[in-house]
Amino acid sequence: MENESKSIRIQTERSGNREHSTPLYLTSSFCFEDAEQARSLFADEEEGNIYSRFSNPNTSELINKMTALEKTEDGFAFASGMAAVFASFASILKSGDHIVSSRSLFGSCHQILTQILPKWGITTTYVDTGNPEGWDKSIQDNTKMLFVETPSNPGLDIIDLELLQSLKKKHDLILNVDNTFATPVLQNPSDYDADLISHSATKYIDGQGRVIGGVLVGRKDLITDVRFFARQTGPSLSPFNAWVLSKSLETLSLRMDRHCENAALLADKLENNTELENVRYPFLKSHPQYEIAKRQMTKGGGIVTFIVKGGYERAGRFIDSIKLASISANLGDTRTIVTHPASTTHSKLTQDERDRVGIYPGLIRISVGLENIDDITKDILQAIEAST
Numbered sequence: 143m144e145n146e147s148k149s150i151r152i153q154t155e156r157s158g159n160r161e162h163s164t165p166l167y168l169t170s171s172f173c174f175e176d177a178e179q180a181r182s183l184f185a186d187e188e189e190g191n192i193y194s195r196f197s198n199p200n201t202s203e204l205i206n207k208m209t210a211l212e213k214t215e216d217g218f219a220f221a222s223g224m225a226a227v228f229a230s231f232a233s234i235l236k237s238g239d240h241i242v243s244s245r246s247l248f249g250s251c252h253q254i255l256t257q258i259l260p261k262w263g264i265t266t267t268y269v270d271t272g273n274p275e276g277w278d279k280s281i282q283d284n285t286k287m288l289f290v291e292t293p294s295n296p297g298l299d300i301i302d303l304e305l306l307q308s309l310k311k312k313h314d315l316i317l318n319v320d321n322t323f324a325t326p327v328l329q330n331p332s333d334y335d336a337d338l339i340s341h342s343a344t345k346y347i348d349g350q351g352r353v354i355g356g357v358l359v360g361r362k363d364l365i366t367d368v369r370f371f372a373r374q375t376g377p378s379l380s381p382f383n384a385w386v387l388s389k390s391l392e393t394l395s396l397r398m399d400r401h402c403e404n405a406a407l408l409a410d411k412l413e414n415n416t417e418l419e420n421v422r423y424p425f426l427k428s429h430p431q432y433e434i435a436k437r438q439m440t441k442g443g444g445i446v447t448f449i450v451k452g453g454y455e456r457a458g459r460f461i462d463s464i465k466l467a468s469i470s471a472n473l474g475d476t477r478t479i480v481t482h483p484a485s486t487t488h489s490k491l492t493q494d495e496r497d498r499v500g501i502y503p504g505l506i507r508i509s510v511g512l513e514n515i516d517d518i519t520k521d522i523l524q525a526i527e528a529s530t
């Protein structure tokens with residue numbers, strides 16, 4: 143079955159009510175037929191639901207779809223994308239281990255690597271996107287994992303997954319990819335032997351800005367450790383959010399087509415605007431990693447960024463001049479969203495850290511929605527004009 147069909151047709155088994163659409167299993171626990179069944183379920187001799195912190199038909203449906211779409215063996219659903227990313231480190235690594243990571247990361251991922259994991263003796267070396275030789279050079283005897291977000295939030299840096307595939311093989315490492323921006327529609331990191339793939343399902347997987355959620359899929363043996371970690375520590379996704387996210391997956395491929403089409407048209411329109419510096423979109427020829435993006439993604443994604451001439455103050459005026467789009471920190475919604483990363487999503491980084499990943503004071507991130515492209519373009523252009 144093709145992925146579009148899988149995201150629609152993978153479904154929890156029908157109950158005795160013969161429902162067409164999977165119902166919401168809003169239950170914290172499940173009943174046992176008898177004492178023997180309770181014993182055997184807890185002893186892992188029989189498969190089945192026990193308690194919704196461990197599993198639930200709604201979370202299982204979402205996991206089954208994501209596992210199929212990402213062409214991986216197993217998965218677990220989390221209460222947020224950050225819980226999924228954190229579990230990808232905390233359930234696998236131990237004190238003394240070392241991670242080599244791309245420097246261009248979502249703010250909270252950066253905080254986990256620099257502020258939280260070092261408390262438990264897990265250290266990280268960053269590699270700059272412009273210095274791909276840095277990956278091999280940064281690998282030490284105690285390196286266990288390569289971590290990468292591609293395209294990155296918000297810089298839209300593209301990391302060469304083919305390069306990481308060869309390094310992973312050469313040094314016997316775990317390749318851990320945050321695939322939030324691309325979604326399985328545009329890119330499958332498992333084609334490059336990724337062992338773990340995380341998603342903030344809050345973004346395109348929901349796609350309508352309603353729920354927070356995360357998914358981690360990957361190699362069966364690693365997900366067994368992830369499941370043990372999650373079962374004991376409790377970051378599981380709620381059945382309600384899983385139900386919403388699984389329904390959303392039915393339209394993911396259609397939505398991604400339109401997000402990408404609108405974003406490409408907007409990027410084209412903005413590229414030669416004299417009020418802007420550095421318009422970025424992975425499928426613009428001017429993107430520094432255009433060739434890599436073309437090789438590993440089927441379309442350019444739904445995010446466009448640019449730097450307004452005039453820095454921090456002008457960026458504020460641009461945001462305040464927006465009429466149609468929403469001013470919000472989220473992305474991947476049907477509605478176009480404008481964000482100023484330096485003062486919001488990446489404000490916890492120092493300016494030096496921000497500069498190193500291209501989050502300049504005038505950077506604006508546009509999550510291009512599904513509205514008519516003429517309306518979106520008109521709004522962005524009038525806000526650029528009004529902010530001069």
Ligand SMILES: Cc1ncc(COP(=O)(O)O)c(C=O)c1O
Nearest residue numbers: 222223224248295322342344355
């Ligand atoms: C690339 C990426 N990874 C992870 C996250 C965290 O996801 P969540 O907000 O669902 O915890 C985000 C959120 O913006 C993100 O953009």
